[in-house]
Amino acid sequence: MKIAIASGKGGTGKTTVAAALALSLTEEFLAQSTLKAHTLLGQPPLFLDCDVEAPNAHLFLNPETRREEPAVLLIPEVDEAKCTHCGVCAQVCQYHAIAVVGKHVMVFPQLCHACGSCTLNCPEGAIHEVPHTLGMLLGGPAVGNIDFAQGVLNVGEPMAVPVITQLKRWSGAADGRVIILDSPPGASCPVVATLRGADYVVLVTEPTPFGLHDLRLAVEMVEALRIPLGVVINRDGMGDDGVDVFCRQHGLPVLMRIPFQREFAEGIARGRNLLEVAPDRTVDFHRMFSAIVEQIGGVSS
Numbered sequence: 619m620k621i622a623i624a625s626g627k628g629g630t631g632k633t634t635v636a637a638a639l640a641l642s643l644t645e646e647f648l649a650q651s652t653l654k655a656h657t658l659l660g661q662p663p664l665f666l667d668c669d670v671e672a673p674n675a676h677l678f679l680n681p682e683t684r685r686e687e688p689a690v691l692l693i694p695e696v697d698e699a700k701c702t703h704c705g706v707c708a709q710v711c712q713y714h715a716i717a718v719v720g721k722h723v724m725v726f727p728q729l730c731h732a733c734g735s736c737t738l739n740c741p742e743g744a745i746h747e748v749p750h751t752l753g754m755l756l757g758g759p760a761v762g763n764i765d766f767a768q769g770v771l772n773v774g775e776p777m778a779v780p781v782i783t784q785l786k787r788w789s790g791a792a793d794g795r796v797i798i799l800d801s802p803p804g805a806s807c808p809v810v811a812t813l814r815g816a817d818y819v820v821l822v823t824e825p826t827p828f829g830l831h832d833l834r835l836a837v838e839m840v841e842a843l844r845i846p847l848g849v850v851i852n853r854d855g856m857g858d859d860g861v862d863v864f865c866r867q868h869g870l871p872v873l874m875r876i877p878f879q880r881e882f883a884e885g886i887a888r889g890r891n892l893l894e895v896a897p898d899r900t901v902d903f904h905r906m907f908s909a910i911v912e913q914i915g916g917v918s919s
Contacts, residue, residue, distance in 0.1 A: 715731070
């Protein structure tokens with residue numbers, strides 16, 4: 619089961635919810651719950667931090683990096699000795715990542731999507747692909763024996779999607795485990811790349827006009843992807859009831875409410891997981907997980 623945790627805007631507490639959900643499904647926190655008998659919970663979850671431009675889940679889950687690998691994109695390199703400057707490569711490139719100017723071929727790696735069209739269509743066979751490093755993939759065990767992996771995009775690189783795609787592939791087979799995908803914020807291409815293949819999406823929001831505005835956009839995106847979804851309202855008690863009204867009008871389940879409390883903010887600011895700050899909230903995460911399983915038609919104990 620793949621559960622993606624997303625949000626319309628940054629700063630809503632998306633990673634806080636994702637990390638706490640992962641921790642709630644470990645042996646220590648399942649010991650006092652009937653969820654431990656769930657068929658999906660025979661082993662700790664796999665956690666993927668897909669917010670590769672600003673990964674921060676490691677602050678709450680304290681992973682030990684035991685393996686790493688560069689995330690690469692194959693970009694074209696032109697053999698000038700073979701090139702006749704016919705311009706076919708530039709004509710077939712939809713992203714304008716290659717241009718022929720007079721007797722010179724210019725390649726723009728920041729625009730290349732590694733589609734391979736230029737290589738396949740070059741009549742002289744003058745183009746081959748070389749790896750361009752976009753970032754790093756890091757993995758290892760985290761607190762509670764959670765299997766943790768994250769992608770880190772290099773500073774200045776414009777495309778996060780290839781790193782996210784490679785992270786999801788690199789993390790290995792799920793073996794029937796629960797997979798938690800910590801998505802980037804917003805409703806852009808990196809978010810869509812993270813959500814593709816997910817069985818369920820949890821949208822974390824806050825009860826403010828900004829939170830409601832961006833929740834609307836996120837709901838439209840998830841519905842377009844045809845993935846079941848639910849809402850977590852963080853900092854409940856501040857702002858207004860606009861989010862509640864929106865959820866009622868659109869039949870969206872409110873899976874959990876996290877109250878607006880100073881102790882939560884202070885603990886999280888110190889890099890503590892929400893369940894370390896407030897262990898009594900564990901039952902809320904277990905109820906949310908059960909509701910998710912029920913909503914997607916799984917079998918829950």
